[in-house]
Amino acid sequence: MWGAVSGAGGAAGVLLGGVLTQAWGWQWIFFAVAIGTFLVLVGAAVSVPRAPVTGSGRFDLPGTATVTLALTALVWGLTTARREGWTDTAVLGAFAVTVVLGAAFVLVERRHPNPLLPPRLFRAGRVSVGNGLMALLGSVWIALFFFLPLYQQQVLGSSPLVTGLGQLPLAAANMLGSTLAPRISRRVGATATLTGALLTEAAGLLWLSWIDAHGSYLADVLGPSILIGLGLSIAFVQLTALSVEGVARQDAGLAGGLVNTSRQVGGAIGLAVLATLAGTTTAHAAAHQPHLEALTAGYRGAFGTSAAVLAAAAVLAALLTRGGRTPDGETPATADAAASTTRTC
Template sequence: MSWTSGTTRSPGAALAALAGAQFTVMLATSIVNVALPQIRTGVGLSDSGTTWVVNAYGLAFGALLLAGGRAADLLGRRAVLLAGLALFGGASSAAGLASSSGVLIAARAVQGLGAAAIAPAALALVMDLFPPGPGRGRALGVWGAVSGAGGAAGVLLGGVLTQALGWPWIFHAVAIGAFLVLAATAAFTARTPVRESGRFDVPGTAAVTLALTALVWGLTTARRSGWTGAQVLGSFAVAVALTAAFVLIERRHPNPLLPPRLFAAGRVTAGNALMALLGSVWIALFFFLPLHQQQVLGFSPLLTGLGQLPLAAANMLGSTLAPGVSRRIGATATVTAALFTEAAGLLWLSRISAHGSYLADILGPSILIGLGLSIAFVQLTALSVEGVARQDAGLAGGLVNTTRQVGGAIGLAVLATVAGTVTAHAATHQPHLDALTAGYRTAFGISAAVLAATALLAAVLTRRGNASAPASPAPADAASPAIRAN
């Protein structure tokens, strides 16, 4: 194996460009939520078609992340990131210009493909840029800030653009952002390692990608047709069969997609397992909260977006504080306390009322949730790449994003089904707004319970002899970073 590398004169500018790439990916995840009613009218979508405006992106993104991460390791992280940004920006433009539902949904799927290349490649470049230590901790704090802020900013920007300029501009704005980030990445990052030996695990990649696709397809379909439908059960059966095939392939392939050494390092397994549970609540939060604001409180798209600002501000503050907190009290205590904090915010949010207000019901919980979510995300990201060899950094980045996305798909499918069932039952004897609120309260209450259990699990899974040290990857080889400060 040989590697080629370059240098960059401005690590700060490079980090800003890479953080911009992550922000753009997260923005595209949530920016459509507020505009769905207008999109449905604009291109003539059915109920199921409207759902697929969201699902097409998430499905392609989640299913292809592992492939994107390994491609970044083998083909060069900067090259894969630039290609992903170009594809992402082009697909965003196509979505904004779409005049039919088929074109729009296809463009969203291609957006997801581009995002699956962007997210792991950008995270791997951050790991290259900042060696283990306080600098990497601060960089991951920035990463966490833009990740959480991207989700909240998507709701805000979606509301502003939809109300002021119309729904196509939510996609045009994402396209403009992607191309600006592409230019910044090309200007401020250097060439990255290219692995000249080893084969891409095509059968393993195909098996796991199709397995994840079948799983996410089944979960999203279950929200509409129920858990016992033939399509849903068939999708789950295919996912199980393909997962078994993937395990067999990995055992025999000389260069497996998920090499055992990846899980032998640090606390990678614990970090990914906990990230999946965090993701199951994270994505559902940004689905249900805007719905409550619009459908129950009667907020406009713009007001709904503005209502996300305190959560975004708390998220940015928590991400900034996370590295210092981890150094002071240790990784285990940090992630456990953060998860309990977010659980407390969601438990508070589960007390919302159909006749309440933003100030009484949402503002306080949003601040607690933002702080807990951001600190937990930063710490779990660090744990998920701890001790990973440099040549596997892209794959590690793909894996942690995959666990978050798949966890989110599972959580959203389950919580949406439960909330819908509670609402349907309550509607038989309560006014419509009270019935909707009952469903949302249930979703937030279950989310709080999941996070409390996750916090207890984190206290066990992340503990080790040197748990007081901050969680950041230790050097895995003697090679110098591909990008470094002069």
């Protein structure tokens, strides 16, 4: 359900973005996000039940500050490197700040009585594996929705509204894959399902790496979009389940929040790296190719690299998630508990 709702929300967002951009300008995208966020805050304040405070009750302000500033420095360094170069003093300084603040965050979390990210969480189940793979998935997820609309508008010449409508098949495939994921997992096993989903999405991105400057939506975008939507949604469902597998009941919400944070952080880093790659490729190609050809070369490079990242993620998934679940999708501990309960009854 979470995967299907995410797919529906993504489709609505892309379509609404196209409508707002074409009707009132791109600034309205940010106004809409602000309004939507306010409505969510009000809804949460009204409808989410209060929970008792656990631990010391002290908010982990040092941990929050260090991890936020570390990630900000990292993304800033990656995005600035394209313009200033990887050996620029400011870029290297940003990376150094990232390392120092990252180490400080680890120390803070070990000593704080109520840490933002308690170390015990990573000793449970497959939390580390699930979050690492989700970060890799996220690194190409956000970049996809950045480069694909740019190709449709800047190269194919589609309007913002038509571009938004063009994302609907991907969103429909996303919702379909989310509903099919549990059934596929029960039939072939969680590891095979996750590996196959990542390879399916990689195949769609590899297909996109062959886009043409004089192509069309039907020939260059539609088919890959459906493959990507199916693979993305199934992988998302499987990785979300993997990341909360074996986690204690009181940490379930924390584990769920962490895996979504990993996706967003991976997306920010991946977009910074892929945008730098695409921009550099386009700049080199512009010296001897027409403008549209140079733009397309940059987008092809971003899609091809994304496909390689997901192929590597599929290999890691096959190696690191083996044996974590029974063929029907249950963890071994859950299956044993269910069998014990049956015997008791």
